[in-house]
Amino acid sequence: MSKASCNQDWEAVIGLEVHNQLATDSKLFCGCSVAYGSEPNHHTCPVCLALPGSLPVLNRRAVENAIRAALATHCTVNERSVFARKNYFYPDLPKGYQISQFEEPLATGGWVEIPTDGESGEGEARRIRLTRIHMEEDAGKSIHDAADVTRVDLNRTGVPLIEIVSEPDLRSPEEAGAYLRALREILRYVEVSDADLEKGQFRCDANVSVRRRGESELGTRTELKNLNSFRFVEDAVRAEIERQIEVIEEGGEIRQATLRYDPDRGRIHVMRLKEDAHDYRYFPDPDLIPLAIEAEAVRAARESLPELPEDKRARFQSEYGLSAYDAGQLTASRGLADFFEAAARAHGAPKSVANWVQRDVLAALKEREVELEATAITPEALSMLVKMVDDGRVTARNARPLVAVLVETGGDPEALVQERGLEAVSDTGLLESVADEVIAANPKAVDGFRGGDPKVLNFLMGQVMKKTQGKADPGQVRELLARKLGG
Amino acid sequence: MTAPLGTLTELREALDAGGVSSAELVEQALARGEAQQRRLGALVGTRAEAAREAAAAADARRARGELRSPLDGIPVALKDNISQAGAEVSCGSRILAGYVAPFDATVVERLDAAGAVVVARTNLDEFAMGSSTEHSAHGPTRNPWDPERSPGGSSGGSAAAVAAGIVPLALGSDTGGSIRQPAAFTGITGLKPTYGRVSRYGLVAYASSLDQIGPLAHGAADCAALLDAIAGPDPRDSTSLPTPAPPTLPELTGDVSGLVIGLPREYFVEEGVDPEVLAAVREAVAECERAGAKVREVSLPHARYAIATYYLIATAEASSNLSRFDGVRYGHRAECDGLTELYERTRSEGFGAEVKRRILLGTFVLSAGYYDAYYRKAQQARTLLRADFDAAFAGCDVIATPTAPETAFRIGEKSSDPLRMYLSDVYTVSANLAGLPGVSLPCGFAGGLPVGLQLLGRTLDEATPLRLADAYQRRTEHHRRRPPEAT
Known part of the structure; x- marks a missing residue:
């Protein structure tokens, strides 16, 4: 932690707005593909090009995903929500307005649990409250090239997003990072989003203010825009906290502003001051009827949700006798948790399997920079290997390199041990x-x-x-x- | 070859009798249109080639006995704010210069499916904003009854084209009276359907919550036939009503005995209306009584707020709807340095004065600090007005009023006084605000100019006002009078 953010005199107050792309085949208001990386303007039609006379039609699949995201974060899904137009001019915004939700969002309330700020991560979880989740469409991409020409790619125009707005409950850059990791994990768990940061599917704006410890009033906040990696969020928030403390300590005042973080130089730039803020002239979109979500649809969505990470963590602790730390590591992704559980059940010695997964499987994955799902190792194979070790048929020392073999090429541990003559000498x-x-x-x-x-x-x-x-x-x-x- | 075309009913009889072919009708329409163009300026373009092909196909179907509908082979005209693949769609604006639509509006698809032949596109007030068809980049359209006078607007081109016998049928759009008032000024019949009855997909939006496409023709029966071809649910328009649209034509039985006509006391006062117009409307109501209808007084206490409410909501929506005309993707683009100048100059050059006035008004009423006082208040007034109509229709089946407070005014007479122009919509805007169907039909003449009677129906009940209009037309000759031919 930096000197500023753990300052004894100052407390940071942070709220995050996350824009997350929903996993759908088509855009929010037309049938165009959301495929990433195609030729510019390939996935466009009269609707997302805003040709005169075209009209939006809501993608039901996107709504289902948004409902799942809302339920997975303990939000209340509103029976009625209303799409609104956010009006501003920009070349990558073909209609001259973005269809979003304003006065009546899809969902309100809710929370995300994060590990507390302790370095060990062993502490109990803390709830970060959510203000709301609303649906909206993405804008296109403006590409400013060196020749002072701007090109516009509208493939991304109309891609379905949810905006997840937190309360100002976060108190440090590290907590902001932990919140984002936890949120991303939940969204991926319930399969509403791939939340791929590199493809811009999970983007963050941060509202930051500082106040003297013990004060209850909030300080003047600034908004950091478009933070596209967890590290940038932490770095940018840290830099902004330090800047604000410095300004106030030098007798200055924080001015409400929208800021941009330059990750290369670690510098904060002012994009615009509050006085110059846009007036978006939000009003209900008359081309779309209010979105009615019946209690039955919410109930069905709730039933179809998989076990959430926080519930899984608690269950791993009580059912398998794992520590909070181990349970946290093993539930970091749904794939890993399922893998562990299948292996633990096959073997019957969960703690032993947990050790092998955390120590050897994760190391093998990290070394190869691959996701578990992309490798050849099966839970059955791992459990068999661990069982052989536990039964004294192969030593741990000789078994460990076999984990890497299983990750790489798969195979039957029994056969691998025999082929390599690794059977323990018990004679x-x-x-x-x-x-x-x-x-x-x-x-x-x-x-x-x-x-x-x-x-x-x-x-x-x-x-x-x-x-x-x-x-x-x-x-x-x-x-x-x-x-x-x-x- | 340049003689006026007859009514739909007459032309269909002639086609059925074999006295004329669809190809001949199309040639006649094209020739008539050209001959009348200098005098009236009703058209902004013809579709000669496509129309000739479509007519030949219709004649071939007729020969095989495979007619698609009562409109098969009949020439029709489209208001130039309705998208049609391959057509220049100008909306009467310079800002759309060179724009060729790549897609058909739903109504165009349905006309094609019915076999109707689109021969021409008609003039309008720019983006349908106006009551006179003077505000068009193509110049004004003139009234066939007196070319010194306006045909009304904004569907003045469609109304003039029907009245002058260029086509028997045309489609217009009605946001605050833009079908009914021109129908009244040109002595023809026009219908604004229930909001949501006809798909808006492909109609270039002026005010999305008020716009409806509807038919213009000589008589109520012809309007009914055209409505039946275009009405019904459309998945591409979220505001299109899911209720099926049963054909209205069979409902025009001529029998109106026992039907109750409500006369709103607020509209039958001498103030602000030409006494001859009011007298003609009263006489028409008396004729309906003689046909068996009953008359009673009703009240619309909030009607006096309708004009103010309309101009707040319509301009608010327009200011957002017209944001897409930015010079980036299509239409006019000004010479410029930089983005702000691109917007400012393109829109300054591209839009006419009335459109700019409405964009400014609408931007203002949606602005922070004014939204509640204007836009939200207007929505509340709209709700009250709807409740007025619900209460009134509890005691009657049709509400009768004048269509406009006067007969056709002189071109230029009001164009310098927008407020006076706006007041000519006093009887018509309520139906748009309440979403109700309304018919205008000729009910007499004052000073040699046609007078319009407006009949409003309940939501989704186009059939009843059409039935009353048809019954009236069976007993009267006003709708058979044609404007004098130029000498």
């Missing part, structure tokens, strides 16, 4: 003869041990393990050597 006669050989070959070490140097035992153990290619159980070897040397 006591064989171990005894190896131990005798080692003792005979290292008289100096044996003397050292008998002279009271316990480290020597480790050396002798290493020799035995080496001779058995790591296939012997270390505990068994230690016991054997100690007996032979002591006896």
Whole structure:
């Protein structure tokens, strides 16, 4: 944490507005594809080009997704919501207005749980309240090229978004980051969005103010626009908190403004002051009737929701005896949680499986920079391998590299162990003869041990393990050597 | 070849009798249109080639006995704010210069499906904003009864084209009276359907919550036939009503015995209305009584707020609807340096004075600090007005009023006084605000100029006012009178 944001005298107050693209095949008000990365202006039609006489028709699938997102964040879905026009001129906004929701949003209330600010992450969760979730269409893309020419790509125009507005409940850049990660995880869990940051499917604006600790009044806030990665959000918010504290401490005043963060230089720029703010002249869109959502539709959507991350975390703790930290790690994505659970059930020793998933599977994924779903490892294979270790049929040392093999190419752990001759040596006669050989070959070490140097035992153990290619159980070897040397 | 065309009924009889072909009707319409163009300026363009092909196809269907509808092979004209693939759609504005629509409005598809042949596109007040068809980039349209006078507006081109015998049928659009008032001024019959009865998909929006496309023809029966071809639910227009639209033509039985006509006391006062107009309307109501209808007084206590309410809501919506004309994607683009100048110059050059006036008014009423006082208040007044009509229709089946407070005024007479111009909509705007169907039909002459009677119906009940209008026309000759031919 920076010096400013953990300042003893100052407290930061942060609220976030997240624009999240809903997973649909077509745009919010027309049938055009939302496919990313096509030729500019390829996915356009009279409606999203705003040709004269065209009219919007609401995409029902987008509404269903928005309802799921609202329920997954504990919002109340309003029986009636109203689309409104937000009027402003810009070349990538063909109609001259964006269809959004204003006075009557889709959903209100709700919360997202985040781990508390403790470094360990072991603390209990904290609820960040949501003000509202509303639906809206995305604008197109303006591309300003070097020759002072602006080109407009309208493929993104009309892509369905939800805007998720939090209360000013966040108190540090780290909490802002934690909130965004938790929110993204929920949206992906309930499959309403891929929330791919690189494709701009999850974008954030941050409202930031500071006040002296103990004060209840909010300070004047500024708004940071278009923060497109978790790190930028944290960096930008941190920089803005520091800037505000500095301004006030120097006797200045914060002016309400819209700001832009330059991540390359870590600098904040003023886009416009409040006096110059747009008057968007919102009014209900007369081309669309109010959106009526019946209680039955909400009930059905609620029933179709999968278990949410926070519920899964709690259940993993109570059902599998995992710590809060382990449960948090294993529920970081729905795919990982499902994988763990399937492996744990197949094996029957969840804690053991949890260790292997957290330590070895995650490491293998990280090393290869791949998502679990994109690899060959199955929960059955992992559980089989872990079981072999737990049953003493292969040592942990020899099993660990096999996790990487399973991730890479898959396969049957039983066969892999056999092919590679990794089966543990459990033959006591064989171990005894190896131990005798080692003792005979290292008289100096044996003397050292008998002279009271316990480290020597480790050396002798290493020799035995080496001779058995790591296939012997270390505990068994230690016991054997100690007996032979002591006896 | 330049003789006026007859009514739909007459032309269909001639086609059925084999006395004329659709191809001949189309040639006659094209020739008549050209011959009348200098005098009336009713058309902004013809569709000669496409119309000839469509007429030939219709004649072939007739020969095979495969007629699609009562409109098969009949020439029609479209107001130039209705999108048609391959047609220049100008909306009477310079800002759409060179714009060729790539798609058909739903009504155009339905006309095609019915076999009707679109021969021409008709002049209008720019973006349908006006009551005189003087405010067009194509110049004014003149009234066939007296070319020194306005045909009314904004569907003045469609009204003049029917009245002058260029086409037997035309489509117009009505936002505050733009079908009914020109019908009244040119001695023909026009219908604004219930809001949502006819799809607005492809109608270039003026005020989305008020706009409706509707028919203009010589008589109520012909209007009914054209309405039946275009009405009904459309998934591309979210405000189109899901209720099926049963054909109205079979409802025109001539029997109106027991039908109750309500006369709003607020509209039958001598103030602000030409006494000859009021006398003609009273006489028409008396004729309806002689046909078996009953008459009673009703009250619309909030009617006096209708004009103010209308000009707040319509301009608010217009200011947003016309934002898309920005010079970026289509139409006129001014020479400019930079974005702000692009908007300012394109829109300054492209829009006429009346459109600018309404955009400014609408922008103002939606602005922060004024929204509640104007736009929200207007919506509340609109609700009260709807309640007035609900109460009135509890005691009657049709409400009768004059269509306009006067007969056709001179061109230029009101164009310098917008407020006076706005007051000519006093009887018509209520139907748009309440979403009700309204017919205007000729009910006499004052000073040699036609007088219009307006009959309003309940929501979705176009049939009853059409039945009364038809019954009246079976007993009277006003709708058969034609304007004098030029000498």
